[in-house]
Amino acid sequence: MKNTWYILLLLILWACGNESGDQLSQNEGGSAVDSAQWVIDKAISAHGGDKVDNSHIEFDFRDRHYISDRQGGAFTYERIWQDTTGDQYRDVLTNDRLYREINGERVELSAKDSSAYANSTNSVLYFALLPYYLNDPAVRKTYLGQGDIKGQTYHKVKVTFRQADGGKDFEDEFVYWIHQDDFTMDYFAYNYIVDGGGARFREAYNVRTIDGIRFADYVNYRPEPEIREVATFDRMFNEGKMKELSRIESEDISVQLR
Template identity: 40%
Template sequence: MMETMKAHGTDLAVQGKLDFTFRGIDYSVKREGGNYNYERHLTIGEDAILDRLNNSGFYRYSNDAKINLPDSLSQRYSASLNSVIYFAQLPYSLDGDAINLKYIGQDSIKGKAYHEIEVTFNEEGGGEDHEDVFVYWINQQDHLIDYLAYSYCEEECGYRFRESVNRRNKNGVIIQDYNNYKSTKIDPELFNMDDLFEKDQLELLSKIELERASFKANK
């Protein structure tokens, strides 16, 4: 996984600023000296909303005025912001203390060789979604993530399989979009979703596209 993180440029992302637009909403990620600042800019009605998540916590502003939110809403908005950033910057943070890596073995998808790795999370430090399970298929040639699958339980439980597309290099940091698939089976085996993908037995649910993506290293 360390080779994969290096191939994706996470050693550069730790000191810099990533900007992108996702589904019409602008996001930014800034990191420096162990500190982080995530922002989301959106419009609700006639109000300009800024969501900010950093080392100190989550904050929402409306037209530059801070809003006092109940804990339930604060946690919901924080989780949704963090989720977008998490997937946008994968595999950043997969070397964290709450991360458990398990090498499953070698696999092949569409004639290419992959390392298959399972990622789980400790309850302590693993966040509110610590029960989620991920599987990554890492290209043996360039060490980049071509595919991933995960199980989740939020308001409902499910499984997803993602195929990386539109990969580009932004000043040393790899940005990629995804085709997001779901299984037509009620309870598929997470590790076998690549087989379902090759057999065209997955349904394209959505496209994960990071528009106007850019990265600038700190000076």
């Protein structure tokens, strides 16, 4: 009888210890890195990432028209707009280079300008299609456990970048909140270094699925007080310590799958 109660106690303790970790028992190995990879894979799948691989997506954002054209590993990103004088600009970013056209004519760019235009074009498409890019080679993932936001439980995954292939912003730090059941990316935060630095928290809204790909707009918040510990932003948000700064809205989205 004594042994029976001891075994029962061990089973109860094991169950309690795994209450929050059962969701991750399906991954391979169970380390922090493996858990993060498992969560991100599930999130990319839930957002239709397999369809993004071979797709043509267009949308408008802040008076500019963006195009993402992907065929496997090859991509072409475009940003098109017209200035106040009526001149039309077109930035085209591929796997190999960026070039700019003004009124249909290519123009020479300095290395500095080429890098800046490539970064700004890529940045808008990167955020619009998250979490699709979180399996890029430069991404480093760490599982931070679980957190609650508005009564819902989320997996928390920290993302940093290797300097090689990590781009201009390789020092930035992100945390993603992935819903424990639906694996939707409903919130994320980032600590950025360039342009004076800062930290932001984004909340998804106006979620819609177009041809199997999930898109969302975001409320963009600043922490008050302004701190950089982005892993704590779920608690701060719940405590009302976030100030809305702007809305991140993509309009007139169209998708063509190949």
